[in-house]
Amino acid sequence: MDTRPVLTFQPDVYNRMLDDARKCFPDECCGFLFGEENGANRHFSEILIVDNAKEGDKRRRFSITSRDYMKAELMAAKLNLTLLGVYHSHPVHPAVPSEHDLNVAMPYFSYVIISVYGQDDISVRSWKLNDERQFEEELVS
Amino acid sequence: MATVIIPTPLRKFTENNARLETDETTVKSALRSLSEKYPDLRRHLFDDSGNIRSFLNIFVGEDDIRDRNQGDTPLDSNTVLSIVPAIAGG
Numbered sequence: 001m002d003t004r005p006v007l008t009f010q011p012d013v014y015n016r017m018l019d020d021a022r023k024c025f026p027d028e029c030c031g032f033l034f035g036e037e038n039g040a041n042r043h044f045s046e047i048l049i050v051d052n053a054k055e056g057d058k059r060r061r062f063s064i065t066s067r068d069y070m071k072a073e074l075m076a077a078k079l080n081l082t083l084l085g086v087y088h089s090h091p092v093h094p095a096v097p098s099e100h101d102l103n104v105a106m107p108y109f110s111y112v113i114i115s116v117y118g119q120d121d122i123s124v125r126s127w128k129l130n131d132e133r134q135f136e137e138e139l140v141s
Numbered sequence: 142m143a144t145v146i147i148p149t150p151l152r153k154f155t156e157n158n159a160r161l162e163t164d165e166t167t168v169k170s171a172l173r174s175l176s177e178k179y180p181d182l183r184r185h186l187f188d189d190s191g192n193i194r195s196f197l198n199i200f201v202g203e204d205d206i207r208d209r210n211q212g213d214t215p216l217d218s219n220t221v222l223s224i225v226p227a228i229a230g231g
Contacts, residue, residue, distance in 0.1 A: 030228075054229070064228040066198045066205070073148065083149040086228055100231035104196050107185065108150035111230075 005040035005138045007110060007126050013047045018122055020049050021089040021114040027058035030088040032072040033112065034081040042084050042110060042138075048072050061100070062088045085110030085126070092117055095125040097135050105129050110138060143220040145171060150226060154182040163222075168199055169212030171222060186224075198225040 009017075013033070020029040034046040048071070054063040064086070076083040086109055090096075095115035097105070105111060112126040127135040142162040147155050155161065155175075165171040172193065176183035188194050192212075199206045200223040206214045216222060 028231075061231045062229060066200070066225045066227075069148075069225050069228055070223065073146075076149065088230055098231040100229075104227060104229050106148075106150040106226045106228075108153055 006141050007138050008043045008141045010045045013044050016047050017087055018114065021116050021122065022119055024089065025116050026091045028052055028062040028089050028091060030062040030064055032083060033085045033087055034076050034079060035084050036082060044084065046079060046081055048075055059091055085112055087112035087114065089114040089116050095123055097127050102135060142218055143171065143216040143222055145175065146221060146223040148224055148226055151182060151185055154179050166216055168201065168206055168214045168216065168222060171216060196227045198227055200225060
């Protein structure tokens with residue numbers, strides 16, 4: 001039996017996230033996901049799409065401003081939801097965290113990665129740091 | 142007392158407290174004091190050399206401490222100190 005944590009999305013949240021990945025292609029998109037926890041499982045019911053603030057080539061890197069981060073924390077408090085994670089896309093690349101993703105990752109957050117090879121060739125996987133600062137996969141349902 | 146805002150991903154190390162009070166007078170001493178109170182928080186605030194981790198942005202009010210006096214930036218009783226994780230990747 002698979003014991004990995006399960007992530008579920010409100011359909012409109014999932015669709016908006018994928019639309020953002022398509023729209024930004026071939027650049028990386030990024031944003032925040034909010035929702036509730038049930039044990040290790042998580043349900044995402046709200047999304048905040050933000051600009052990729054990375055200077056220069058955005059096809060292999062993303063960055064979110066501190067202002068947008070603080071906006072996300074305020075939004076969570078206002079909606080009485082938990083800021084549970086961050087999503088970003090990997091254009092023409094698998095939905096697997098890069099070395100750079102690992103170096104910058106924070107504990108607790110789900111890191112949802114959208115692999116985009118074309119408008120209809122998209123897959124989603126999610127990762128979370130364990131106590132040894134290694135990524136473990138969560139199941140995207 | 143100054144107020145410290147803890148970001149969501151670090152709250153599991155502060156017994157789920159989102160806001161903490163400190164009577165320390167600089168940014169670095171406030172973060173050190175927090176690390177002593179919550180030892181599991183330490184490695185997320187400081188690197189192996191004891192410096193504030195480069196992937197954290199620390200704001201005093203609306204000012205990034207990199208534009209002030211880094212860890213020596215003073216705090217007073219009305220200061221709100223925000224710990225803001227850098228969100229980035231590839």
